[in-house]
Amino acid sequence: MDTHSKVVRALQNLSRDKDLLNLDKLFACDAKRNDWLFKSWEQFTFDFTKQLVSKEILTGLLELAESRKLKNRISGLIAGKPVNTSEDRPALHTALRMPKSKSLVVNQTNVVADVHGSLERVKGIVDKIHSGQWRGYSGKPITDIVNIGVGGSDLGPFMVTNALKDFQADWKNHLDFHFVSSMDGTQIFKLLETLNPETCLFIISSKSFTTIDTFYNANTAMEWMLGACPDKSLVVKQHFIGVSASPDKMNEWGIAADNQLLFWDWVGGRFSLWSAIGLPIALSVGMDNFEALLSGAHEMDKQFATAPFEDNIPVLLGLIGVWNATFLNINAHTVLPYDGRLQFLPNYLTQLEMESNGKAVTMDGKKVEYKTCPILWGDIGPNAQHAFYQLLHQGTQKVSCDFIAPINRYHDTSNGAGTDEFLIKQHKLSLANCLAQSRVLAFGNKAVSDDENLPAHKFYNGNQPSTTILMDELNPYTLGSLIALYEHKVFVMASIWGINPFDQWGVELGKVIAGELLDAIQGDPPAKNLDISTQTLLDTIKNKA
Numbered sequence: 001m002d003t004h005s006k007v008v009r010a011l012q013n014l015s016r017d018k019d020l021l022n023l024d025k026l027f028a029c030d031a032k033r034n035d036w037l038f039k040s041w042e043q044f045t046f047d048f049t050k051q052l053v054s055k056e057i058l059t060g061l062l063e064l065a066e067s068r069k070l071k072n073r074i075s076g077l078i079a080g081k082p083v084n085t086s087e088d089r090p091a092l093h094t095a096l097r098m099p100k101s102k103s104l105v106v107n108q109t110n111v112v113a114d115v116h117g118s119l120e121r122v123k124g125i126v127d128k129i130h131s132g133q134w135r136g137y138s139g140k141p142i143t144d145i146v147n148i149g150v151g152g153s154d155l156g157p158f159m160v161t162n163a164l165k166d167f168q169a170d171w172k173n174h175l176d177f178h179f180v181s182s183m184d185g186t187q188i189f190k191l192l193e194t195l196n197p198e199t200c201l202f203i204i205s206s207k208s209f210t211t212i213d214t215f216y217n218a219n220t221a222m223e224w225m226l227g228a229c230p231d232k233s234l235v236v237k238q239h240f241i242g243v244s245a246s247p248d249k250m251n252e253w254g255i256a257a258d259n260q261l262l263f264w265d266w267v268g269g270r271f272s273l274w275s276a277i278g279l280p281i282a283l284s285v286g287m288d289n290f291e292a293l294l295s296g297a298h299e300m301d302k303q304f305a306t307a308p309f310e311d312n313i314p315v316l317l318g319l320i321g322v323w324n325a326t327f328l329n330i331n332a333h334t335v336l337p338y339d340g341r342l343q344f345l346p347n348y349l350t351q352l353e354m355e356s357n358g359k360a361v362t363m364d365g366k367k368v369e370y371k372t373c374p375i376l377w378g379d380i381g382p383n384a385q386h387a388f389y390q391l392l393h394q395g396t397q398k399v400s401c402d403f404i405a406p407i408n409r410y411h412d413t414s415n416g417a418g419t420d421e422f423l424i425k426q427h428k429l430s431l432a433n434c435l436a437q438s439r440v441l442a443f444g445n446k447a448v449s450d451d452e453n454l455p456a457h458k459f460y461n462g463n464q465p466s467t468t469i470l471m472d473e474l475n476p477y478t479l480g481s482l483i484a485l486y487e488h489k490v491f492v493m494a495s496i497w498g499i500n501p502f503d504q505w506g507v508e509l510g511k512v513i514a515g516e517l518l519d520a521i522q523g524d525p526p527a528k529n530l531d532i533s534t535q536t537l538l539d540t541i542k543n544k545a
């Protein structure tokens, strides 16, 4: 982004207009603000009115998108152009949810055909496990699925499996799902104590199939299995599935050929839940629901590819994100779902946004002269109200917020007489809190009174910008759309900033140094040239271990 360009300078000028950038005033000046900042799309309603934007600002942001050739960038992404410039490859997560009837030829290959071939294999495995045909070494059907993976090979399937628990069908009676990611062993050791090796199936999920965190956990699982059944070829065949973009590495580790599910180097790890990495999702909610998740995402892809920018939800969300982070210097963003099923969405978005856009150089290697990705965190909104909302309301930091809530819930629940009504009341309580919080964040005390004589500690400043996303209900289809929306938001922001959202070089150095320090902790060879802090920490560990 050229900070000297006319469009950027105009936006910078607007960003200094303190008088304009006040939600009270923005609402007072334009009583019909909702006409142009409320958007309905499919089963969603988006309220951007509580963002610090005027018509002039939005026009400027749309011009900025134009000047950054966003339209071309979006078509390049979807057509499979090498948008991941540092690795010279496409980022084709949109192809993972294209219908079978479509075709997309990239490097002489119809990737849509490959995608559906892989989905067929996923379906075959799902059917075998659901029907009880897939059996453990002693002939018993599988009861426990353990996904071992980290980052994109964990967060997406984990988040979606939790969000869609209501959509598990009759196999829920005989299948339990577990996710192991942490390298320190806490999760795997605790989990193995509760499992029966005869009926466990491990899914080793790793795009690279080299991530050390995953392989320490996988090796522990293998040792545990071999303790129960020393016949390794039987264990490998009946208890381990591999999901990866590297068949060679899967062979090396010993995954049986029939148990290897492949995806492709053109799928970024944090964009991979739609591929075979989503196997735990498909096992949990069934293939039809998994396909509904893909269709919901595809619908959002179509809107991203075709809607005019002023009505294009991912474009608006991304442009407003850039306005907040880059022009208004709001460097913290929180995601607040008002529905416990979305508990892990903020965590998932932490990787999606910060690993994608936490960068300071442009695609042509220049240092950026502006702020890029804000720090993102979040929690279930109602719980966060009792934890960090104090800072949002009365702290010294500017924070932008996304409120997310399904309008309807519990209508189909039949947990006994009267229960539905009670649960619906609880859901409405949550919705009321969602609206109350965005209102107070926007208008402070003025939301309820004009009393100027409040003691200072009771004063709420307001003017914290937020977007509210309402979905008619949370189901596989709407969840697919919601996730795809955030994926595209990331791409829009990266395109404006001129950065590559599809690599993650910033995680590599730590891996190399950890390898050296592991050798040093194990005493062989002793570490050389360490800084005094690390050397003393290492000595302390070695003395006390």
Ligand SMILES: O=P(O)(O)OC[C@H]1O[C@](O)(CO)[C@@H](O)[C@@H]1O
Pocket: 150, 151, 152, 153, 205, 206, 207, 208, 209, 210, 211, 214, 269, 270, 355, 504, 507
């Ligand atoms: O799927 P893999 O190759 O094991 O990688 C896991 C995660 O590690 C990272 O490469 C970061 O270290 C993420 O981008 C990725 O999602």
